[in-house]
Amino acid sequence: MRLTQLFLPTLREVPAEAEITSHKYMLRAGLMRKLAAGVYVYLPLGYRVLRKIENIVREEMDRSGAQEVLMSGIIPSELLEESGRWSAFGPEMFKLKDRHERDFCLGPTHEEVFTYVMKELTSYRDLPKILYQIQTKYRDEKRPRFGVIRSREFIMKDAYSFDMDWEGLDVSFGKMHDAYCRIFDRCGLKYRVVQADSGAMGGKESNEFMVMSEVGEDEIAHCENCDYAANVERAESRPDIREKQEEKPLELVATPDARTIQELTDFFETSPDNFAKTLIYTVKDQVIAVVIRGDRELNEVKLVNILECTKDDLRMAEDDVVKNVTNAEVGFAGPVGLKVDKLIVDEEVTYMSNFIVGANKTGYHYKNVNYGRDFKGDIVVDVRKVSDGDVCIRCGGRLSISKGIEVGHIFKLGTKYSEALGAKYLDENGQEHLMIMGSYGIGINRIMAAVIEQNSDENGIIWPMSIAPYHVIIVPVNTSDEVQASLAEDLYDVLSRNGVEVLLDDRDERAGVKFKDADLIGIPIRITVGKKARDRVVEIKDRRTGESLDLTVDQVLGYIKQKIEENMSKKE
Structure with missing residues (x-):
């Protein structure tokens, strides 16, 4: 295919809509x-x-x-x-x-x-x-x-x-x-x-x-x-199993200006992993509460599978629903005494000791809460999102x-x-x-x-040979030079007749423009026909490695076919 015939509307500027x-x-x-x-x-x-x-x-x-x-x-x-x-x-x-x-x-x-x-x-x-x-x-x-x-x-x-x-x-x-x-x-x-x-x-x-x-x-x-x-x-991932501490008496603590995990960690002067947060959802006509450790994220896909519902069925509860089931303002929900249709507890919470939860009372939290003594879940299951550094469930290694x-x-x-x-x-x-x-x-x-x-650089695409639109592009540096133009045509004819998918850049453009376009569209091999054309020598350049060498015209076909076969066979 000749570039003068090919419908190839390249752009010099990056379109505003394109992000990646x-x-x-x-x-x-x-x-x-x-x-x-x-x-x-x-x-x-x-x-x-x-x-x-x-x-x-x-x-x-x-x-x-x-x-x-x-x-x-x-x-x-x-x-x-x-x-x-x-x-x-x-x-x-x-x-x-x-x-x-x-x-x-x-x-x-x-x-x-x-x-x-x-x-x-x-x-x-x-x-x-x-x-x-x-x-x-x-x-x-x-x-x-x-x-x-x-x-x-x-x-x-x-x-x-x-x-x-x-x-x-x-x-x-x-x-x-x-x-x-x-x-x-x-x-x-x-x-x-x-x-x-x-x-x-x-x-x-x-x-x-x-x-x-x-x-x-x-x-x-x-x-x-x-x-x-x-x-x-x-x-x-494997749950974070901590050594059980001696259970302390449950204690109600006034926390009037602390609702979020960050506000609570500042108030109690502790870390988020010493809290358990309670998230309230509606699923069709039911109200569901999920308890996970304070530094964890809930995996809603796991929750959907546990509840055997669809993603559209699962919704964060509206404020009035939260107030109704907790008898408190939003921000003070907790599992102790919570009246919901189903209480789901992440398994990691069961290994915690003397932790902090909302008290279902506006302006208050409980400290020294322990699973089993103070509340129990209807379902105890892995419902947390895996985090970087968690322990592999299969071998005990670290997850990334x-x-x-x-x-x-x-x-x-x-x-x-x-x-x-x-x-x-x-x-x-x-x-x-x-x-x-x-x-x-x-x-x-x-x-x-x-x-x-995975296959590009600052100049454009670098196609693998197997799916490249063409294997080779021939670039005559000066199309008005009869020797260069004639040699480029001869190479185009020989390669085409021998099954090589080849482009011929026969446009009347500066060499720099042609080279930039060749790199942009990512053709794996570029053949440059330049000043050495009178000696029947051309330059072969590998788009991926940037390596180049000079070959006589008689050597080109064998070299190109060998390169194509090598690149194709690598992944067969």
Whole structure:
């Protein structure tokens, strides 16, 4: 492709809307353009990258035994009502009505549709099966941001496995895990596989594939000593078990101007870990209280799972509700004598001694509170958010918290959808059983953004060879020089005929402009045709390392093909 023919609207200035590196470079390098908030169109260079990522995904999915299909992008409400997700998805689901007032949605994911299709298979001889598609998905994000990292329209590979039993699901899950590792390896990503919360997807177990990046919206807890890693929504740590002190008498203390943990630590001249704070929520028609140590944060995802509700069901209690259950102003809630429908206590609180809590009396707190003597929880469970430096639940090492971008997620769904939609099979004895399902998703355009986050510098993108829009760019320094122009054309012809994806910068621009654009769009190898063209010598420059060498024209093809093969085979 010649640059004079290529639609490549590069930008010199960083767009005001772009906050992170990938968003800036995807706009500046002419890969995409914004159509609306969270909605983008892909231009030729960007679409070539997307197609290469899709091809890698297809190759590895096919290699795993999965079969590609294409489902409808609009889904009738009945299917999602059967599974309970028509309401569970909440306002993120794009809903619409047809001319007959029938409800549909733009597919946010396709578990129900695949399950509906698989109902046609009724014999154990038809199983197992893994089907997948690559398709646009739609979610009405409240706050689209970071370009395609969090958008309202995105390209996703979603796959679904159907097995006879849990042992079969373990095999399918393992196949997808391995396929995902090969996909992300081939795309040149550095990633971690972490335990995750299944959320609205449901199911028994799930793993996320996280690309480590400081701009990631997800936090990952990982052990410094072992391979334990989990999204902080799911992460667990060993409780801080302290030696029990002799219990002191419960004492009511006037604290008229102290409500927050900071105010209380100043008042009592102690540290936050000597307090237990009581948080009050409403869940549908119930009032729930949660007690955690004063220096801890509540993990609301864990709480939602414990209560078996949705995130929308869980709300911080209004002031009038707090006053009603505590008989006090807001800021003085505590577990002693608290009248709520359910009291949940973080397990760490049970190891504390002589701690301080609100007294459910305006202007007062209790000191020397002890679990078991002064109050008991209806549920004692891990409901705290893991913190940096916590003790690993697996090996006892220390946990660190890092940020990451989720590019893949695999779930063991079990029978959640097969039971709701009636996907059953008959065994060899004619007995009916529910199919055991798995769900496996990859964000295609998120991979593209994540690669840029990990592979860029101050000059632009540095594409891995496997997904680069072109392998080579030829830059004649002076297109009006007949020798340089002719040699550049000869090289372009030879490389193209031998299967090398090559750009020819035949624009009438200064060399500096051409070099800047080559670096910005991130082509792995640059061939500069300059003053040595009369000797049939050109400069070859590696975009990633910055290293360069001079080669004769006769050496170029062999060298380029060898470099491409080396870079491609590294991640195969």
